[in-house]
Amino acid sequence: MKVGILGGGQLGRMLLQAAANYPVETYLLENDPECPAAHLCHHFTQGDKTDFDTVYNFGKNLDAITIEIENVNIEALVALEEKGVKIFPKPVVLKTIKNKILQKQYYKENNIPTSDFVVTNNLEDIQKHSEFLPAVQKLAEGGYDGRGVEIIKTKEAIANGFDAPAVLEKLIPIEKEIAVMIAVNEKGETVLYPAVEMHFDEDLNLLDYQICPADLNQQTLYKIEAIALAVVRNFKSSGIFAVELFVDKNQNVFVNETAPRVHNSGHHTIEAHFSSQFDMLLRIILNYPLGNSTYIQPSIMVNIIGADSHFGSVNYEGLNEVLKMENCFVHLYGKKQTKPGRKMGHVTILSNEKQDLLHKANLIKRTLIAKT
Amino acid sequence: MKVGILGGGQLGRMLLQAAANYPVETYLLENDPECPAAHLCHHFTQGDKTDFDTVYNFGKNLDAITIEIENVNIEALVALEEKGVKIFPKPVVLKTIKNKILQKQYYKENNIPTSDFVVTNNLEDIQKHSEFLPAVQKLAEGGYDGRGVEIIKTKEAIANGFDAPAVLEKLIPIEKEIAVMIAVNEKGETVLYPAVEMHFDEDLNLLDYQICPADLNQQTLYKIEAIALAVVRNFKSSGIFAVELFVDKNQNVFVNETAPRVHNSGHHTIEAHFSSQFDMLLRIILNYPLGNSTYIQPSIMVNIIGADSHFGSVNYEGLNEVLKMENCFVHLYGKKQTKPGRKMGHVTILSNEKQDLLHKANLIKRTLIAKT
Numbered sequence: 001m002k003v004g005i006l007g008g009g010q011l012g013r014m015l016l017q018a019a020a021n022y023p024v025e026t027y028l029l030e031n032d033p034e035c036p037a038a039h040l041c042h043h044f045t046q047g048d049k050t051d052f053d054t055v056y057n058f059g060k061n062l063d064a065i066t067i068e069i070e071n072v073n074i075e076a077l078v079a080l081e082e083k084g085v086k087i088f089p090k091p092v093v094l095k096t097i098k099n100k101i102l103q104k105q106y107y108k109e110n111n112i113p114t115s116d117f118v119v120t121n122n123l124e125d126i127q128k129h130s131e132f133l134p135a136v137q138k139l140a141e142g143g144y145d146g147r148g149v150e151i152i153k154t155k156e157a158i159a160n161g162f163d164a165p166a167v168l169e170k171l172i173p174i175e176k177e178i179a180v181m182i183a184v185n186e187k188g189e190t191v192l193y194p195a196v197e198m199h200f201d202e203d204l205n206l207l208d209y210q211i212c213p214a215d216l217n218q219q220t221l222y223k224i225e226a227i228a229l230a231v232v233r234n235f236k237s238s239g240i241f242a243v244e245l246f247v248d249k250n251q252n253v254f255v256n257e258t259a260p261r262v263h264n265s266g267h268h269t270i271e272a273h274f275s276s277q278f279d280m281l282l283r284i285i286l287n288y289p290l291g292n293s294t295y296i297q298p299s300i301m302v303n304i305i306g307a308d309s310h311f312g313s314v315n316y317e318g319l320n321e322v323l324k325m326e327n328c329f330v331h332l333y334g335k336k337q338t339k340p341g342r343k344m345g346h347v348t349i350l351s352n353e354k355q356d357l358l359h360k361a362n363l364i365k366r367t368l369i370a371k372t
Numbered sequence: 373m374k375v376g377i378l379g380g381g382q383l384g385r386m387l388l389q390a391a392a393n394y395p396v397e398t399y400l401l402e403n404d405p406e407c408p409a410a411h412l413c414h415h416f417t418q419g420d421k422t423d424f425d426t427v428y429n430f431g432k433n434l435d436a437i438t439i440e441i442e443n444v445n446i447e448a449l450v451a452l453e454e455k456g457v458k459i460f461p462k463p464v465v466l467k468t469i470k471n472k473i474l475q476k477q478y479y480k481e482n483n484i485p486t487s488d489f490v491v492t493n494n495l496e497d498i499q500k501h502s503e504f505l506p507a508v509q510k511l512a513e514g515g516y517d518g519r520g521v522e523i524i525k526t527k528e529a530i531a532n533g534f535d536a537p538a539v540l541e542k543l544i545p546i547e548k549e550i551a552v553m554i555a556v557n558e559k560g561e562t563v564l565y566p567a568v569e570m571h572f573d574e575d576l577n578l579l580d581y582q583i584c585p586a587d588l589n590q591q592t593l594y595k596i597e598a599i600a601l602a603v604v605r606n607f608k609s610s611g612i613f614a615v616e617l618f619v620d621k622n623q624n625v626f627v628n629e630t631a632p633r634v635h636n637s638g639h640h641t642i643e644a645h646f647s648s649q650f651d652m653l654l655r656i657i658l659n660y661p662l663g664n665s666t667y668i669q670p671s672i673m674v675n676i677i678g679a680d681s682h683f684g685s686v687n688y689e690g691l692n693e694v695l696k697m698e699n700c701f702v703h704l705y706g707k708k709q710t711k712p713g714r715k716m717g718h719v720t721i722l723s724n725e726k727q728d729l730l731h732k733a734n735l736i737k738r739t740l741i742a743k744t
Contacts, residue, residue, distance in 0.1 A: 039414040292698040326664040
C-alpha cells in the first residue's frame with residue numbers, strides 16, 4: 001500500500017518511525033529536504049504542500065494520504081478524494097478545522113459546548129464587541145504552535161489584536177486543560193485514549209508538560225469523553241483526532257479546539273501505551289484493527305523548546321544528565337537550527353509514582369536546554 | 373555525527389527506527405536497494421559490504437561505523453579504524469567471532485566454559501574424531517540464521533557433515549538455552565540486560581520464541597552473568613553483544629556463541645525495556661550515557677518465519693487477529709518475498725502474567741503465518 005504524508009516535521013518523523021513496523025510504502029511531501037522526516041520515507045518529494053498542482057501530482061498515484069499539519073492545499077485533496085484516494089481525515093473536516101471561524105461555528109451547530117465567541121474581521125470589530133473582554137482572539141487561518149493567538153484583557157489592549165478575520169472568544173476561568181485523542185476507523189468504530197492534563201508555558205503559549213492520565217473526577221471525565229466523542233463523530237471521518245478542552249471551577253467543560261491528526265498531546269503514547277497515536281493512525285490507514293489505547297504506565301511528556309534569544313545551530317545542554325535518568329525516553333527531532341519557542345524534541349517519563357513523574361518533569365525542564 | 377551501518381536487514385531497520393530519536397546522520401551500505409532498512413537512512417549506498425574498496429569508500433568520511441551482520445569486509449574496517457573512524461565492535465573482535473574456529477579458540481584461551489571441540493577441515497577429519505559423536509558441526513565461515521550447522525549423531529551421519537573448515541563440538545544435554553545482551557561503552561562501562569530463555573524450532577534451527585526474564589535459580593543466573601561478562605570484557609571493545617549460553621541438567625553453563633551486534637534475542641527490548649538494544653547501541657556510538665536495561669514488563673518475543681514450501685510474494689495470514697490482541701506489538705520487516713525459514717517479522721507480548729505470555733505466544737505462532 002502506498003501512503004503519502006503532507007508535511008515533514010516531527011509528527012511526520014514519528015509517524016514514519018512507526019510505519020516501519022508494517023509493510024507500507026511511504027511518500028512524503030515537504031519543501032525542506034532537510035526536514036525531520038525527509039530521510040525516513042521511501043519516496044521524498046520536495047514541494048509546496050499548499051500548492052494545488054504539487055499536492056495533486058504527489059497524491060494521484062497513492063492509495064491514501066494523511067497530514068501532519070492543517071496548512072495544506074485542501075482543494076487538491078478534494079480532487080484526489082474524488083479520484084478514489086483515501087484521505088485521513090476527509091478534506092471537508094480539514095476545511096472546517098483549518099479555519100478557526102468555521103471550527104467555532106461547527107461546535108455551535110452541533111451543540112458542542114464551547115466558549116462564547118464573535119467573528120471579528122478587523123480591529124474595529126473588536127471595539128464593537130468590547131463586552132467580550134477579557135477575551136482571546138484567534139486568527140482564522142495560519143496560526144500554529146502558539147502563533148496567531150492574542151489575549152486581550154482590556155480596551156487599551158485591543159490595538160494588539162489581529163486586524164484580520166479572527167474569532168474573539170470569551171476568556172474562560174480555566175481550572176484544567178485536557179486533551180483527548182480519539183481514533184476512528186473506516187467502519188466508524190472509535191477508540192478513546194485516556195484523557196491527559198496539559199500545563200502550558202504562558203509566555204510562549206506552548207505546551208509545557210502534560211500528564212497521563214488526567215486527575216479528574218469520574219463525572220467530569222465522562223462528560224469530557226462524551227463531548228470529545230460528539231466532536232469527532234459529527235465529522236463523519238476516519239482518522240485520529242486530538243480534542244482539547246477546558247474545565248472550569250464548576251466542572252463545566254468547553255471544547256477549545258480540535259486537531260484532525262496526530263498531535264503533540266499524544267507523544268507520550270509512543271512508550272507509555274500499547275498502541276501509540278502513530279501506530280493507531282497507521283492501523284486506520286492500512287485498514288487494520290484499531291489498537292489498544294490503554295497505558296502501560298502513567299506518564300508525563302515534556303516538550304524541549306528552543307531557549308529564549310538563542311538563534312542558530314542547536315546544542316543540547318544537559319542532554320547527558322537526562323539520558324541518565326532511568327525511566328525517561330528522549331526524542332530529539334534532528335532540527336539543526338534552534339530559535340526561541342521552536343519545538344526541538346520531547347522527553348517522556350514513565351512511572352507508577354506521580355511524585356516521581358512531576359519531580360523528573362521539573363528536573364528535565366530545568367536541565368535540558370536547546371540553545372546555540 | 374555521521375554514522376554508517378553495514379547491512380540493511382531487519383536489524384538495520386530497527387536500528388534506524390531508534391536512530392530517529394537522536395540527532396544523527398545515518399548512512400547505509402547494502403546490495404539490495406529494496407532491503408528492509410534502505411529507506412530509513414539519510415544516505416543509502418548500494419554496494420557489496422564484503423568488498424574492500426566498497427566498504428572503505430563508504431566509511432572513509434564517516435565518524436563511526438557499526439554492523440548488523442558479521443559477513444562484511446573486515447580488512448576495510450581495520451583500515452578505516454587506523455584512519456580514525458570508530459568501529460563498533462572493533463574489527464579484531466569481528467575477525468574472532470566471524471570464524472567459528474577462532475571463536476571457539478577464543479573461549480578456550482580465555483578460560484570461558486564452552487563445549488569440547490576439535491577443528492575439522494573435511495569429512496575425513498570428522499571420521500578421525502568419531503569419539504566426539506554425537507556432535508554438532510558448525511561451518512567456520514558463512515553460516516547464518518540456521519544455515520551452516522549440522523547435528524551428527526552417528527558415524528553413518530558423518531556423510532551429511534561439511535567437507536570444509538568447521539568446528540566439531542560435543543553435544544551438550546541442554547536443559548535451557550539462554551541469551552544475555554551486554555552493552556559496553558568507550559569507557560569500558562558495562563550494562564547487562566536481563567537473561568532471556570530461548571526456545572528453538574528444531575526443524576529450522578531458528579529461534580521460535582523467547583521469554584524475558586529467564587526462569588533460573590539465582591546461582592545459575594549469577595554464573596551466566598559472570599561468564600557472559602567475561603566473554604565480552606576480554607574482547608576489549610565497546611559495542612553491544614549477545615552471548616548465547618547452554619545450561620545443562622547439573623546447572624553447568626557453557627557459552628554457545630556470541631554475536632557482536634544487535635541480535636534477534638534482543639527484539640523484545642524495543643517495547644519491554646526502558647532502553648532497547650537499538651537505543652543502547654546508539655547511545656554507545658554517540659558517546660551518550662548507557663541506558664537502563666531494566667524491563668518495564670516481562671515479555672515474550674515470537675519470530676514470524678516464512679512458512680514451509682511457500683516461495684514468493686508474502687501474505688500475512690492471521691495478521692488482523694494478532695493486531696487485535698491487546699498486549700501485542702507487531703513488527704513486519706517489509707520484505708516483499710517470503711521463503712521457508714526467512715525471518716519476516718516478530719511479535720512482542722507484554723504481560724505480568726507468565727501464563728498470558730505463553731498462551732498468546734502459542735496462539736500467535738498458530739495464527740500469524742507468512743505465506744504466499
